Amino acid sequence: MGKLRIFVSSVQKELENERIAVAEIITTDPFLSAHCIPVLYEYEPASPDKALSGCLKCVDSCDIYIVLIWNEYSEVEKGLSITHHEYKRAKKNRLPILVYIKGSNEARRDENTKKKFLKEIREDGYKYKRFANYKKLQTEVRASLVKLLKEQHGIEPSSDENVIAEQTIEAASKFGTRRTQAPWSSLNLDLAKELVEAAEKTPADKLTDSMLKEILLSRGMLWRDSDSGKEYVTAAAVVLLANDPSIVFPHCRILADAFLGTEKTSRPSDQEDIHLPMPKAIERAIEFVQRNTRHPMRVVGLNRVQLDEYPIEALREALDRVGQGRCRPFAP
Secondary structure (H helix, E strand, C coil): CCCEEEEEECCCCCCHHHHHHHHHHHHHCHHHHHHEEEECHHHCCCCCCCHHHHHHHHHHCCCEEEEEECCCCCCEECCEEHHHHHHHHHHHCCCCEEEEEECCCCCCCCHHHHHHHHHHHHHHCCCEEEECCHHHHHHHHHHHHHHHHHHHHCCCCCHHHHHHHHHHHHHCCHHHHCEEEEEHHHECHHHHHHHHHHHHCCCHHHCCHHHHHHHHHHCCCEEECCCCCCEEEEHHHHHHHECCHHHCCCCCCEEEEECCCCCCCCCCCEEEEECCCHHHHHHHHHHHHHHCCCCCEEEECCEEEECCCCCHHHHHHHHHHHHCCCCCCCCC
């Protein structure tokens, strides 16, 4: 079968970050990404259709409908909010519908959210899940989709894919989706294309700027200002792809000092201030360690072999473990 299109719906501004979190788990989870594509209407190509008709056409093109609900009901067209219209269209099309509600206290919810939308969902008999944070939302979404794919399409993840999924969700954080005002042009676009090529299996030389933008948007690396239409980067993109992450986050740098002997002195023999995007910073840090450690020669058979005081693989793994704890948006 081809990849299933999953429409992710909510009041646009209120739960935009949560929708991105859903799209992110679908695109980064090795099992889900092999079988599903997230669809966020605002990231679809420009269309001459009016907002409501455009949204409904988009729902018509999808195979699964996910709706996130919190407090707001938003603007009303023909007596219902656009999100409510989308829900009704998904129901009419007999799509599998997955409902996730943020928070537990309904006292603060808009009256239309409580008495129109949630009331209809309950009367329709759909089982919904509550969530309080991104980790809970991503965990619930993955569990629901895995169950759905198994029951309706007879496919399920391997044990290795489940382990990777748990690690991916654990590594994600609210920090990663934090919005900044840094423009998307502040990113190292060549590095971004390299990572997208590895994750999406799309040759870097085939990626146009518009394609790159949409992929980064779907992975939570960019956010689009709904008023100006301009794209800005999230914290995850700053750390991973910004030419100099320390401009936005001054602590995102590696201060490396090397000392002769085992005693720390006031005058290091070598030092470097590394403020590069994470993949390049790790490589530069490894180079620093390599030039400040011993590399004895050993004769193996008829060959002279250079040894490293600290194996490069061990250094890379240690640095990667330190750096990966906040975001894994390009896990292939």
